[in-house]
Amino acid sequence: MAAGPEAWQVASVGAGRVLEVVVAVVLAAAVAATFAPWHRSGVVDRSSYEVVRSAVRLGVLGEGAQPAVARLWTFVPLGAAGALLALARGRRRAAGVLASLVGLSIGALAVVVRSVPGAAWGASVALVAAAGLVIAAAAVTFVDLEVGP
Amino acid sequence: MTEVQDPEEGARRDDPPAGGMDAPEAVPEVAPEPASDGGRRRATLTALAGLAVAGAVAFGVASLGASDGAATPEEAVEAFFAAIDAEDAIGVVESLDPNEREILRTSLEQTQADAEEIEVVDPALDLRDVRGVELQVTDLTMRASPLASGVEAVDLTGGTVSAAADLERLPLGSVVREVIDRSEDGEDWERIEGPDDGRIDLDGVRLVTVQRDGGWHVSLLHSGAEAIRADLDTAHPYPTPEEAIAPSGAESPEAAVREGVEAAVTGDIARLVELAAPGEGEVLHTYGSILVAEAEESWGADGLDNEVTELDLAVSDGPDGRKLVSAERLVVTFPSEVGTQSVTHADDCTSWEYTYSEEYLDEIEAEYGAEEAAWYREEQGYFLDRDRWCDAAAALPSQEQFPFGVLVDPWSSTIVVEEHGGRWYVSPTRSLLESTVGPYRGLGADEMRRTARAIGGEWAYAQPDAVWEACGLEPPGLELSRSEAEALANRCYEQLPDDYEGPFGYGWYGSPYLGFDDDEEHVAIDDGFEELPEDLSEEPVDDLSPPAETYLEEENPADQCWWPAEGRNEATPEEVEACLSDLVASGQLRQRVLDEYRCDAIYYELDDVPAEVRESGSAEWDAIYDDVVQRSEACWDVISDESYDLED
Numbered sequence: 001m002a003a004g005p006e007a008w009q010v011a012s013v014g015a016g017r018v019l020e021v022v023v024a025v026v027l028a029a030a031v032a033a034t035f036a037p038w039h040r041s042g043v044v045d046r047s048s049y050e051v052v053r054s055a056v057r058l059g060v061l062g063e064g065a066q067p068a069v070a071r072l073w074t075f076v077p078l079g080a081a082g083a084l085l086a087l088a089r090g091r092r093r094a095a096g097v098l099a100s101l102v103g104l105s106i107g108a109l110a111v112v113v114r115s116v117p118g119a120a121w122g123a124s125v126a127l128v129a130a131a132g133l134v135i136a137a138a139a140v141t142f143v144d145l146e147v148g149p
Numbered sequence: 150m151t152e153v154q155d156p157e158e159g160a161r162r163d164d165p166p167a168g169g170m171d172a173p174e175a176v177p178e179v180a181p182e183p184a185s186d187g188g189r190r191r192a193t194l195t196a197l198a199g200l201a202v203a204g205a206v207a208f209g210v211a212s213l214g215a216s217d218g219a220a221t222p223e224e225a226v227e228a229f230f231a232a233i234d235a236e237d238a239i240g241v242v243e244s245l246d247p248n249e250r251e252i253l254r255t256s257l258e259q260t261q262a263d264a265e266e267i268e269v270v271d272p273a274l275d276l277r278d279v280r281g282v283e284l285q286v287t288d289l290t291m292r293a294s295p296l297a298s299g300v301e302a303v304d305l306t307g308g309t310v311s312a313a314a315d316l317e318r319l320p321l322g323s324v325v326r327e328v329i330d331r332s333e334d335g336e337d338w339e340r341i342e343g344p345d346d347g348r349i350d351l352d353g354v355r356l357v358t359v360q361r362d363g364g365w366h367v368s369l370l371h372s373g374a375e376a377i378r379a380d381l382d383t384a385h386p387y388p389t390p391e392e393a394i395a396p397s398g399a400e401s402p403e404a405a406v407r408e409g410v411e412a413a414v415t416g417d418i419a420r421l422v423e424l425a426a427p428g429e430g431e432v433l434h435t436y437g438s439i440l441v442a443e444a445e446e447s448w449g450a451d452g453l454d455n456e457v458t459e460l461d462l463a464v465s466d467g468p469d470g471r472k473l474v475s476a477e478r479l480v481v482t483f484p485s486e487v488g489t490q491s492v493t494h495a496d497d498c499t500s501w502e503y504t505y506s507e508e509y510l511d512e513i514e515a516e517y518g519a520e521e522a523a524w525y526r527e528e529q530g531y532f533l534d535r536d537r538w539c540d541a542a543a544a545l546p547s548q549e550q551f552p553f554g555v556l557v558d559p560w561s562s563t564i565v566v567e568e569h570g571g572r573w574y575v576s577p578t579r580s581l582l583e584s585t586v587g588p589y590r591g592l593g594a595d596e597m598r599r600t601a602r603a604i605g606g607e608w609a610y611a612q613p614d615a616v617w618e619a620c621g622l623e624p625p626g627l628e629l630s631r632s633e634a635e636a637l638a639n640r641c642y643e644q645l646p647d648d649y650e651g652p653f654g655y656g657w658y659g660s661p662y663l664g665f666d667d668d669e670e671h672v673a674i675d676d677g678f679e680e681l682p683e684d685l686s687e688e689p690v691d692d693l694s695p696p697a698e699t700y701l702e703e704e705n706p707a708d709q710c711w712w713p714a715e716g717r718n719e720a721t722p723e724e725v726e727a728c729l730s731d732l733v734a735s736g737q738l739r740q741r742v743l744d745e746y747r748c749d750a751i752y753y754e755l756d757d758v759p760a761e762v763r764e765s766g767s768a769e770w771d772a773i774y775d776d777v778v779q780r781s782e783a784c785w786d787v788i789s790d791e792s793y794d795l796e797d
Binding site: 041042043044046049053054057058059060071074075077078079080081082084085087088089090 | 215
C-alpha cells in the first residue's frame with residue numbers, strides 16, 4: 001500500500017510543524033520589519049513606532065480616538081509574542097487569529113506610510129511580511145494538520 | 150468520516166485520517182518521538198515565547214510612557230539643532246512646544262497647498278525633505294538659566310549654522326523659475342553657496358524652553374518675546390505668573406473681533422491680550438503686562454482718543470470649526486493736532502480723509518491770511534478718495550501684488566477666531582497667515598505670474614489697469630520679454646495725458662522710469678540699459694527717451710570724489726575726504742559739504758569692526774554702534790547750529 005493512514009499522519013504532523021515554524025518565522029520577520037526605517041525626513045530614518053509617535057505628537061491624527069488607537073501600535077510586538085506563545089502552547093487557532101491581527105495591522109499601516117512622501121524601505125518589507133503572515137496565519141488557523149505532541 | 154479537528158486541540162490524536170480508519174489502532178504508532186522529548190521542546194518554546202511576551206510588554210509600556218520632550222532644557226535645544234543639522238523637519242517640529250506644533254504644521258501645510266496651486270512651488274515639494282537645501286550645525290555650546298517654574302532660557306555661547314542652497318534642485322514652481330530666468334542677473338542665481346553664505350553665528354542667541362508634561366521643548370514664540378523684552382529701552386523683569394493676563398474671550402466670533410478692533414484702535418492692550426486664544430496666545434498672556442507697561446509709557450494709562458465710529462462685520466466658516474471675520478465697513482477716527490483723520494474701509498477699498506479743525510484754520514488765517522485759510526477750508530477732505538488702497542478692480546495694482554498687504558492695509562485683514570469653553574478668541578498667528586497668504590488663494594496661475602513678475606522688478610506688470618486705460622494701450626501680455634514689457638510701459642507713460650494725476654489723484658509716481666521734464670510733462674527716463682524694440686512702437690522708440698541731461702542736476706564738483714577715474718566703482722572714505730578737502734582748499738566747494746561728509750563718514754568706522762562682532766548682536770557691538778551714532782549726531786548738532794553757517 002503506497003500511502004496508508006500512518007504515512008498520512010506522519011506527513012500531516014510534519015507539515016503542521018513546518019507551518020508553525022513558517023508562522024513563527026514570518027511573524028518574527030514582520031515584527032522585525034516594524035523596527036526598520038519606515039520613513040525618512042532629511043537624513044533621519046524613523047521606525048514604524050517613531051512614525052506613529054511623531055504623527056501623534058504633531059497632531060496629524062487629529063484629536064479623539066485616532067491618536068489613542070495609534071498609541072496601541074506600540075503593543076504590536078506584544079501581539080506577536082502572544083501568537084508565538086499560543087503556538088508554543090499548541091493553541092493554533094488562537095495563534096492564527098493573533099498572528100492575523102498582527103499581520104493585518106502591520107500591513108494596513110505599511111500601506112498608509114508607503115503612500116506618504118518620504119516612505120522608506122522598511123514599510124515595503126513590512127508589507128510583504130505582513131501579507132505572508134496573514135496567509136500563514138490563515139493556514140495555521142484553518143488547515144487541518146497534525147503537529148504531534 | 151473525518152471529524153473536523155479543532156486546531157485548539159493541537160496534538161489530539163484520536164481523529165482518523167480521511168477514509169475512515171480506526172484511529173485508536175493507528176495513534177500509538179504515529180508518534181515519531183517520545184512524548185517526553187516533545188514535552189520538553191514545547192516547554193522550552195513556551196518559555197522562550199513567554200520571554201518574548203515579557204519583553205514586548207516592557208517595550209510597549211516603556212514606549213507608551215515615554216515623555217514627549219527632552220529630559221532637560223539643554224537637551225531640548227540640542228534636539229532642536231540636531232534636527233536642523235539633519236534637515237529633519239519632523240524632528241524640528243517635534244522638538245517645539247506642543248502649543249506651537251499644530252500652528253506650524255497646519256500653517257505650513259496650508260501654505261504649501263496654496264503655493265502649489267498658484268505654481269510658486271513644485272508639486273513634488275515635500276516639507277519633510279526639501280531638496281536643494283543643506284544645513285549644518287557645528288560647535289554648539291550653551292548655558293541654561295531659569296526664568297520661571299517650567300520655563301528656562303538657554304543662552305547659546307557658541308556654534309554656527311551654515312546653509313547652502315542649490316537653486317537647480319530647489320522645488321521651485323514654474324512661476325518663480327520664470328522670474329529667475331527673466332531677471333537681469335539671472336546668472337547669479339545658479340548656485341547660492343559658499344562657506345560663508347547663510348552662515349549664522351549662534352553665540353548670543355537666547356532660546357526659551359518650556360516644560361510640558363515633564364518634557365522640555367523649545368518655544369519659538371517665547372524665544373521671540375524674550376528677544377523683544379531684552380531689546381526694549383526700558384528693562385522689564387521676566388513677568389511673574391501673577392502678572393500674567395488671563396485669557397478672556399467674547400460671546401461670539403463677531404464680538405471677539407469687534408472688541409479686538411476697539412481695543413486696538415483705542416490702545417487697550419490688556420483687552421487685546423485677553424482676546425488671544427489660550428495655548429497659542431500663552432506667550433502674549435505671559436508677556437502681556439510688559440506690553441501694557443510699554444503702551445502706557447507711550448500714550449498714557451488712558452489709552453488713545455481714537456474711535457471706531459462704524460463697524461460692520463462679515464462672519465464665515467473656517468477650517469476646524471474656526472470662523473473668519475472681516476470688515477465690510479469700518480470707519481475709524483483719529484484726532485490730530487490739526488484736526489481729525491478718518492480711515493474708511495468699504496467695498497474692498499480703504500481711503501483716508503483729513504479734516505482741519507476750526508482752531509487750526511483760525512491759526513492759519515491769523516498767520517497767513519484769509520486767502521490761505523480759505524484754500525485750506527476748500528480743501529477739506531482733499532485726500533478723500535485719493536489716498537486709497539483697493540483691490541484689483543479699483544485703481545491700485547491688486548493688493549495681492551504686495552506680498553504683505555496686511556502691513557500696507559491692515560483694515561482689510563481677515564481675523565481668525567476660535568472657540569474655547571464656549572467663549573471666542575482671536576487666533577493671532579492664523580489671522581496673520583490668513584491676511585498675508587490668504588489673498589493669494591484663488592489667484593489663477595496667470596495672475597500669479599503677473600504678480601511674480603511685478604515683485605521681481607518688472608514694473609510694467611505692476612501698473613494698474615487705470616494707467617493703461619489712461620494711456621490708451623493694452624497692458625503687457627505674458628508673452629512679452631522683460632525688455633518688451635518695459636518698452637511698452639515707457640510708451641504708456643509717454644502717452645499719458647499731461648494732466649493725468651495717476652490712479653490716486655495726487656500725482657503719478659508709480660514708475661521708476663517716469664519723470665517730468667522742464668515743462669512738467671510726463672516723460673520716460675532712459676535708464677540706460679533697456680533696449681526698446683521697434684516693433685512695439687509706431688514711432689521710433691528712441692524718441693521716447695529725452696536727452697539724459699534734461700534730468701540731471703547741475704554738475705556738482707564733489708561728484709568726482711565719489712567716482713574716481715580709474716574705473717573703480719567707488720572711492721574709499723579716505724579718498725573721498727581727501728578729494729573734498731582739496732576742493733574746499735581750492736575754493737570749489739563749501740566747507741559745509743566737507744563737514745557734512747565727515748559727520749556721515751563716522752559710520753564707516755562700523756565697517757572696520759570684525760564681522761564676528763558685528764553679526765553677534767553682542768553688548769560689545771551695541772557699545773561700538775552707540776558710540777558711532779552719538780559722535781555722528783554730535784557732529785551734526787554742531788553744523789546744524791545757527792552759528793555754524795555764520796562761521797561758514
